[in-house]
Amino acid sequence: MVTVHDVARVAGVSISTVSRALATPEKVADATRDRVQAAARELGYRPNRAAAVLRAGRSGAYGLVVPDLANPYFAAVAKGAQERARERGAGLFIVDTDEDPDLEAEAIGALAPQTDGVVLCSPRAPARALDALGGRPVVLINHDVDGVPAVEADHRGGMRRALEHLRALGHHRIAYVGGPEASWSDRRRRAGLADASARYDDVEIVALGAFRPQVEGGQAAADLVVASGATAVITFNDLVAVGLVDRLRARGLDVPDDLSVVGCDDSYVASLVTPPLTTLHVDLRRLGRLAVDRLVATVPGRGAGTGAGVAPDVPVLDVELVVRASTAPPAADRPEGAL
Amino acid sequence: MVTVHDVARVAGVSISTVSRALATPEKVADATRDRVQAAARELGYRPNRAAAVLRAGRSGAYGLVVPDLANPYFAAVAKGAQERARERGAGLFIVDTDEDPDLEAEAIGALAPQTDGVVLCSPRAPARALDALGGRPVVLINHDVDGVPAVEADHRGGMRRALEHLRALGHHRIAYVGGPEASWSDRRRRAGLADASARYDDVEIVALGAFRPQVEGGQAAADLVVASGATAVITFNDLVAVGLVDRLRARGLDVPDDLSVVGCDDSYVASLVTPPLTTLHVDLRRLGRLAVDRLVATVPGRGAGTGAGVAPDVPVLDVELVVRASTAPPAADRPEGAL
DNA sequence: GTGAAAGCGCTAACAC
DNA sequence: GTGTTAGCGCTTTCAC
Numbered sequence: 083m084v085t086v087h088d089v090a091r092v093a094g095v096s097i098s099t100v101s102r103a104l105a106t107p108e109k110v111a112d113a114t115r116d117r118v119q120a121a122a123r124e125l126g127y128r129p130n131r132a133a134a135v136l137r138a139g140r141s142g143a144y145g146l147v148v149p150d151l152a153n154p155y156f157a158a159v160a161k162g163a164q165e166r167a168r169e170r171g172a173g174l175f176i177v178d179t180d181e182d183p184d185l186e187a188e189a190i191g192a193l194a195p196q197t198d199g200v201v202l203c204s205p206r207a208p209a210r211a212l213d214a215l216g217g218r219p220v221v222l223i224n225h226d227v228d229g230v231p232a233v234e235a236d237h238r239g240g241m242r243r244a245l246e247h248l249r250a251l252g253h254h255r256i257a258y259v260g261g262p263e264a265s266w267s268d269r270r271r272r273a274g275l276a277d278a279s280a281r282y283d284d285v286e287i288v289a290l291g292a293f294r295p296q297v298e299g300g301q302a303a304a305d306l307v308v309a310s311g312a313t314a315v316i317t318f319n320d321l322v323a324v325g326l327v328d329r330l331r332a333r334g335l336d337v338p339d340d341l342s343v344v345g346c347d348d349s350y351v352a353s354l355v356t357p358p359l360t361t362l363h364v365d366l367r368r369l370g371r372l373a374v375d376r377l378v379a380t381v382p383g384r385g386a387g388t389g390a391g392v393a394p395d396v397p398v399l400d401v402e403l404v405v406r407a408s409t410a411p412p413a414a415d416r417p418e419g420a421l
Numbered sequence: 422m423v424t425v426h427d428v429a430r431v432a433g434v435s436i437s438t439v440s441r442a443l444a445t446p447e448k449v450a451d452a453t454r455d456r457v458q459a460a461a462r463e464l465g466y467r468p469n470r471a472a473a474v475l476r477a478g479r480s481g482a483y484g485l486v487v488p489d490l491a492n493p494y495f496a497a498v499a500k501g502a503q504e505r506a507r508e509r510g511a512g513l514f515i516v517d518t519d520e521d522p523d524l525e526a527e528a529i530g531a532l533a534p535q536t537d538g539v540v541l542c543s544p545r546a547p548a549r550a551l552d553a554l555g556g557r558p559v560v561l562i563n564h565d566v567d568g569v570p571a572v573e574a575d576h577r578g579g580m581r582r583a584l585e586h587l588r589a590l591g592h593h594r595i596a597y598v599g600g601p602e603a604s605w606s607d608r609r610r611r612a613g614l615a616d617a618s619a620r621y622d623d624v625e626i627v628a629l630g631a632f633r634p635q636v637e638g639g640q641a642a643a644d645l646v647v648a649s650g651a652t653a654v655i656t657f658n659d660l661v662a663v664g665l666v667d668r669l670r671a672r673g674l675d676v677p678d679d680l681s682v683v684g685c686d687d688s689y690v691a692s693l694v695t696p697p698l699t700t701l702h703v704d705l706r707r708l709g710r711l712a713v714d715r716l717v718a719t720v721p722g723r724g725a726g727t728g729a730g731v732a733p734d735v736p737v738l739d740v741e742l743v744v745r746a747s748t749a750p751p752a753a754d755r756p757e758g759a760l
Numbered sequence: 761g762t763g764a765a766a767g768c769g770c771t772a773a774c775a776c
Numbered sequence: 777g778t779g780t781t782a783g784c785g786c787t788t789t790c791a792c
Contacts, residue, residue, distance in 0.1 A: 085785060096763045101787060111761060131535045132480065133785035135471035136768045143514075151500045152689070154491065161490045164517050168528070173535070175482075176515045178503050189507070196470045196512070297693065324693050350491070354636065354663050356695035424769055435779045440771060450777060472769035475784045763792080768785105775780075 084127040093121035104129070143173035144377055145193040145200035146370075147186065147211070151178040153295070154349035155319060155366060159203055159223065162370025170378060172198075183207035183264075190214040198381045201373045206264055219380040221373045225266045231380055232396045233373045237267055238274030240362040240401030244316050244344045245278045247360070247403055249285050252411045253314040253342060259303040259326065260291030261318030268318060271346070275316070288312050293322060300325025308333070313341060313412040320345035320352045323359050327408070338410035348404055357407035364401050372397055423466040432460035443468070482512035483716055484532040484539035485709075486525065486550075490517040492634070493688035494658060494705060498542055498562065501709025509717060511537075522546035522603075529553040537720045540712045545603055558719040560712045564605045570719055571735045572712045576606055577613030579701040579740030583655050583683045584617040586699070586742055588624050591750045592653040592681060598642040598665065599630025600657030607657060610685070614655070627651050632661060639664025647672070652680060652751040659684035659691045662698050666747070677749035687743055696746035703740050711736055 086097040093100065095118060103110045103118035110118070121127075135141045146163050148156040160176050167174035175193055179186040183206045191214040193200055199219030205211045208225055222232040248256055258275055261268040272289055279287045288310045293299035300322035307315050307326065317323040323345035327337050337343050337357060345352050345361035352359040376397070425436040432439065434453060442449045442457035449457070460466075474480045485502050487495040499515050506513035514532055518525040522545045530553040532539055538558030544550045547564050561571040587595055597614055600607040611628055618626045627649045632638035639661035646654050646665065656662040662684035666676050676682050676696060684691050684700035691698040715736070 083785090086787095087785085097786080098764080098788080099762055102762085105787080109761080114761075128530075128534045130475070130785050132471045132474035133768090134787075136469070136475050136770085137785080137787045139768075141471065151490075151503070152493065152496050154493070154496075157491050157493075157496045160515075161517055164490070164515065165519075168516070173514055173532075175512050176499075176503065177507070178500055180504075193512075195467050297689075350636075351690060351693060354690060354694055422769090425771095426769085436769090437771080437780080438778055441778085444771080448777080453777080469769050472784090473771075475786085476769080476771045478784075761792105764790090766787105766789085768787090770784090771782105773780105773782090776778085 083130070084125045085130070086127075088125055089118065089121045089127050092125060093118045140381075141173075141196060141198050142171070143175060143197050144374065145175045145177065145190075145197040146203065146373075147177050147179060147189060147193070147200060147205070148203045149179055149181045149186075149206055151176070153321070154351060155347050156203060158349065158366035159370040159373075162367030163201060163374050164370070165367070166371040166374040170374070172374075172378075174374075179206070181206060181262075183210065186211055187214045194218050199377045201370075201377055203370075203373070204265070204267065206262075208266075219377060221377040221380065223369060223373050226396075231376050233369060233376055233399070234396060235267075235364045235369065235399045236401045237270040238277060240346070240364075240403070241271050241274030241316070242278040243401070243403040244362060245275060245282075245285065245287075247405065248314045248316075248342060248344065248409065249282060251314075251342065251409060253312075254284050255286050255288065255310075255312045255314075257288040257290060257307045257310050257312035257315040259293055259300065259307065259315060259317040259322055260289060261293065261295045261299070261322070263292045265295070265318075271316075271318070293318065295319055295322060297321050297325035297328070300327070301329040304329035304333070307341070308335070313414075314344070314409065315341060316344045317346060319347050320349050320359060320361055323361070323408070324351060324355050327355070327357075327359075338408050339413060342409040342412070344409060352404075353406065360406045360409040361404055362401050363404045364399055369399055372399070422469070423464045424469070425466075427464055428457065428460045428466050431464060432457045479720075480512075480535060480537050481510070482514060482536050483713065484514045484516065484529075484536040485542065485712075486516050486518060486528060486532070486539060486544070487542045488518055488520045488525075488545055490515070492660070493690060494686050495542060497688065497705035498709040498712075501706030502540060502713050503709070504706070505710040505713040509713070511717075513713075518545070520545060520601075522549065525550055526553045533557050538716045540709075540716055542709075542712070543604065543606065545601070547605075558716060560716040560719065562708060562712050565735075570715050572708060572715055572738070573735060574606075574703045574708065574738045575740045576609040577616060579685070579703075579742070580610050580613030580655070581617040582740070582742040583701060584614060584621075584624065586744065587653045587655075587681060587683065587748065588621060590653075590681065590748060592651075593623050594625050594627065594649075594651045594653075596627040596629055596646045596649050596651035596654040598632055598639065598646065598654060598656040598661055599628060600632065600634045600638070600661070602631045604634070604657075610655075610657070632657065634658055634661060636660050636664035636667070639666070640668040643668035643672070646680070647674070652753075653683070653748065654680060655683045656685060658686050659688050659698060659700055662700070662747070663690060663694050666694065666696075666698075677747050678752060681748040681751070683748060691743075692745065699745045699748040700743055701740050702743045703738055708738055711738070 348363035542562040687702035
């Protein structure tokens with residue numbers, strides 16, 4: 083293993099100069115810096131992270147906690163976060179908690195001490211999670227706690243867009259198939275929907291809920307939706323929409339002819355299924371990237387530059403409506419044989 | 422921060438006894454062990470990983486390199502690997518290389534020195550990857566290099582099953598839509614297909630190829646498949662199958678009426694799309710878990726127990742055919758109106 | 761601008 | 777069975 087000593091010997095300087103030339107090049111004479119960097123490159127020197135961590139107290143690695151990596155939503159966020167961490171030369175531990183609050187707390191307890199900070203994506207037990215962190219730097223994705231830095235998507239705006247789209251098509255009774263009880267996103271969506279519907283006295287919302295955020299959740303919800311008399315439905319996420327469509331089909335109902343369906347997230351399954359889903363698009367990769375940026379800015383040691391502390395505002399990513407084939411005017415509005 | 426010194430003071434022993442009581446309890450008197458463990462618990466002691474790493478040269482963390490986390494195949498493998506690493510009390514760095522061989526080599530170079538070993542899943546530039554590892558412990562998933570430990574799926578057997586299924590339905594001209602040039606899985610599948618077809622003189626394989634392992638790859642392949650005169654097609658993975666079906670539909674062709682389609686991997690999209698895909702199932706999570714187990718067995722320090730070294734054989738996971746709605750007898754074989 | 765030296769917290773010889 | 781001690785490779789004062 084090549085150490086600072088080897089580099090120092092080759093470059094003809096002391097080990098402290100090597101350390102400086104590599105970590106803070108501006109504090110070293112140009113000629114020295116070049117010599118050291120050349121030697122390091124030549125020898126294939128790679129700083130030993132463990133030693134640096136031990137000494138400096140910073141690990142250069144972050145954590146990301148997600149409920150389920152197999153969910154395309156979290157996979158996309160993880161991908162973005164990982165990408166950004168790599169660009170910044172940091173490592174990223176990704177932990178999948180399997181939607182289990184106990185595992186979540188445990189994982190955070192294990193992760194926190196060996197990272198410089200953690201991104202918590204859609205925590206299932208936020209209070210315990212923050213507790214397990216013991217005051218270490220953290221950024222929340224899709225959650226909201228007093229003074230904790232966060233990054234979120236504009237769920238309310240998204241819901242308004244979905245509702246206005248359906249209303250424009252002529253729907254007046256719209257069901258919402260909600261996600262997990264503990265989901266903050268779900269609460270925001272319900273609130274957004276309530277707000278938006280309050281602006282139009284010709285639209286009524288039927289909120290259903292607490293369904294699993296997977297295909298099965300949608301299957302379970304379908305019959306309730308049909309019974310509700312709604313002509314259109316908005317679902318917690320795309321997977322739920324897929325399950326819903328599946329069950330409707332099995333009952334001989336057509337989407338969008340008998341019922342219009344709007345998904346959420348625009349994960350790539352939305353465009354894969356039949357019919358392709360009208361859905362709310364969020365740039366999930368960007369969400370992950372932003373969270374890492376924000377986390378890095380929060381961590382004391384390397385405060386990205388300005389050292390101005392962390393801006394207290396929460397970046398909110400736009401949520402856009404993507405119209406595909408799963409929404410159409412309600413059957414009653416259509417002239418025989420049209421669209 | 423609570424250190425061994427604090428625990429030692431409270432327990433009334435020396436720091437080395439603390440270290441032993443925690444790491445190798447059997448080498449310490451029962452009473453002492455209890456006292457130390459009680460003190461540690463009471464103080465909320467958490468060993469500083471960085472220090473342990475620095476001293477012991479083992480990091481307790483592994484790496485997993487995948488081409489694309491957003492691909493459900495790799496997401497499932499990652500999930501399994503992560504799960505297993507956690508069960509073993511180890512960390513797992515997951516790195517996504519975006520299908521880029523340069524990034525792959527770079528990521529491995531950065532990962533290797535700070536982990537105890539790396540799992541390489543479907544490496545895109547295996548030679549460079551192994552080179553970048555510099556002889557560190559490694560386990561390959563879906564690849565094959567002389568003496569390097571690996572875990573793989575029985576692609577050949579899978580291909581045989583797919584072919585026999587299609588042949589039993591009455592197909593005699595079968596196309597294969599291949600994946601990336603550099604893909605080892607692709608080569609194995611081609612070989613398996615060639616072997617299997619050699620056993621039946623009434624089956625002919627039309628191998629097409631080098632398509633991207635995503636939906637677009639399938640879309641790009643569709644017209645070639647149609648032109649090939651095949652009545653059935655096997656694709657590199659499920660996403661390719663989805664793209665293929667999509668493009669066939671756009672051309673007014675029906676699956677399975679005009680063409681039967683078999684996917685590969687049984688990622689969850691296979692059951693989501695219309696028609697649900699007949700596909701080859703592999704237990705991807707298990708693949709990830711097995712790879713971690715194997716890696717742990719390879720690493721010298723903690724050699725899971727027996728110390729017998731690593732078994733040289735490569736565990737091969739079964740590949741099973743899952744029949745769904747995308748395969749049927751060829752149109753010519755069907756009586757008017759049947760099935 | 762550069763070097764000498766002191767540890768960060770832990771483990772593993774080595775004595776006892 | 778337990779304590780003493782010497783570092784692991786690095787960063788960071790503190791002198792010069």
